Amino acid sequence: MYETLTYTGGVHKHEEITELIEDLGGLVLQENISQMDLVLTLAVPIEDVKKVEEKAKQLLGVIKIAPMAGTEIAIVSPTLARQHLPHSACDISEYLRRYGTKDNMIGLQRGAGKGISRISEDEKKLIEEHDLAVFALGSFRECILNKTHLFEDLEIPVIVTGAPQINVEDIPGADAYVGGLGRIPRRLKRGENIRALKELVRVAEEILDQKRVEMSDDPPIVPSIIVKTEIENQVPAIKQVYSPAPVVSQLDGVRVKLNYDQYHDEIAEVEVNNNKLIDISEIRKSMMYDYILVKLLPETSII
Numbered sequence: 001m002y003e004t005l006t007y008t009g010g011v012h013k014h015e016e017i018t019e020l021i022e023d024l025g026g027l028v029l030q031e032n033i034s035q036m037d038l039v040l041t042l043a044v045p046i047e048d049v050k051k052v053e054e055k056a057k058q059l060l061g062v063i064k065i066a067p068m069a070g071t072e073i074a075i076v077s078p079t080l081a082r083q084h085l086p087h088s089a090c091d092i093s094e095y096l097r098r099y100g101t102k103d104n105m106i107g108l109q110r111g112a113g114k115g116i117s118r119i120s121e122d123e124k125k126l127i128e129e130h131d132l133a134v135f136a137l138g139s140f141r142e143c144i145l146n147k148t149h150l151f152e153d154l155e156i157p158v159i160v161t162g163a164p165q166i167n168v169e170d171i172p173g174a175d176a177y178v179g180g181l182g183r184i185p186r187r188l189k190r191g192e193n194i195r196a197l198k199e200l201v202r203v204a205e206e207i208l209d210q211k212r213v214e215m216s217d218d219p220p221i222v223p224s225i226i227v228k229t230e231i232e233n234q235v236p237a238i239k240q241v242y243s244p245a246p247v248v249s250q251l252d253g254v255r256v257k258l259n260y261d262q263y264h265d266e267i268a269e270v271e272v273n274n275n276k277l278i279d280i281s282e283i284r285k286s287m288m289y290d291y292i293l294v295k296l297l298p299e300t301s302i303i
Contacts, residue, residue, distance in 0.1 A: 001216070002026070002223055003049050004069035006100060007040040009061025014038050020055050024048040027225055029069060029249070041069050041100055043225045067205040069100030070225055070249040074130040078111025078137065078147065088181055089136040091188040092161065095197045096134075096204065102248045104130070104288070111150065119150045126287035131251045132157050132207060134200070135174075139163035139182035148172045157207045161200065176203045211251060220296035221280050222272050224249050227294065230272045231256060237263060253281065256292040260285040267292050 007017060011033060017040070018028055026044035033039075044052055056063040073096060077089040093103050106127060110118040127133050135151055137144045141164045151158045152173025160174045163182025168174055180196030181188070188197060228249045232238050238246050241257050248255040256267055264285075268278035277283065277294060280302055286293040 001046050001219075002043040002225060003046045004029070004066045004100065005042045005044065005049070005052065006064050006066045006069070007038075007042060007052075007056055007061055008064075009038055009056065009059055011036050011038050013059055014040075017052070017055050017059060017061070020052065024051065026052075027229055029225060029228075041066060043070065043223075066100040067209055068096065068201075070251070071101045071131045071208055072129075072248050072250045072255065073101050073103045073204070074127045074133045075103050075105045076127060076133055076135045076151075077105070077107050078117055078150070079109075080107035088161070088184055088188065091193075092134060092136055092181065092197065092200065095188075096201065099201055099205070101204075102245055108150070111147075115146070117147050117150060122287060124154060128155050129255070129286060129288065129293055130156060131211065132159065132204060134159045134161060134204070136181065137162045141166060145170065148174070157211065159200065159203055159207070161196075175207055178203055208251070215251065215298075218298040218300050220252060221275065221299050221302055222296070224251065224253055224296060227270075227272055227277070227281075227296065228254050231267065231270055234270050235263070235266055237266070253293065253295040255286060255288070256294065257289075258292055260290050260292050264292055267294065 021028055021042055021044060024044055026042060028040055029043055030041040053063045075089055075093045089105060093105055096103050108119055108123055110116065133154060133156055135158060137147060137160060144162045144166065148171055157175045158173060159176045159178060160171055161178045161181040163179065165179040166177055168177040171177055178196060178200045180192060228247045231247050237258055243257050246257045264283055268283055270277045280297055282295045282297065284293050
């Protein structure tokens with residue numbers, strides 16, 4: 001098992017920590033350099049975390065656990081109309097990205113209004129491609145409680161946000177509820193807003209950690225971060241993708257930002273630890289832009 005970390009430090013001698021990560025059998029998932037500052041998102045074997053912390057201390061850097069690194073989260077708003085966007089959902093999205101996750105904003109076609117809000121089967125399938133969904137709802141208790149049909153039968157964990165304080169037991173289908181994040185016509189920069197965002201991060205990390213624990217009982221034959229690296233190394237077309245994240249790691253697979261019809265056969269032939277992806281995963285067309293979705297099969301299902 002791997003632990004996901006973020007390293008923050010200077011550019012000077014940073015190659016020492018990247019070399020250590022490689023020696024330990026870990027991976028550098030992402031590297032961001034801003035002038036003389038460096039931020040690395042890392043995945044290292046759990047038993048070697050202390051060695052990385054010691055090296056970071058020598059380089060005057062800081063290591064932090066990043067539970068959301070290597071995950072993909074859907075931020076769902078009832079509509080893309082002005083009464084729901086941009087402020088709360090956009091700020092939630094931006095804040096979660098700081099903690100290492102890759103998030104996608106999704107606006108429902110007919111989510112407006114407590115009496116007429118709807119979600120289509122295609123929208124459900126798209127949301128369920130993610131590790132976790134955050135439904136950014138509004139400021140009125142009655143409105144929130146009348147929109148539970150939007151998420152109550154989703155197969156992934158759901159966090160609901162809104163302005164009032166509501167017990168999660170009163171919201172069918174929600175795994176957690178975070179208050180203080182309703183429709184606010186300004187950026188979420190005040191103290192109470194930041195505290196609510198921090199609570200959202202805490203709850204999301206807790207749910208993702210629990211999902212990892214459940215997966216550890218019957219894990220995939222290879223970690224998704226290894227699959228991500230092998231696809232990047234073995235599929236030349238990935239280098240032509242201009243997206244900042246051409247291969248997105250999830251807890252149980254990866255999203256490859258290549259057209260399914262053109263490249264799914266090539267993805268299927270990628271070798272990971274002497275196994276072809278077609279033998280250890282389900283490869284299907286994503287509901288997002290016809291990308292390729294690779295979902296790794298648990299060990300017990302592979303003959």
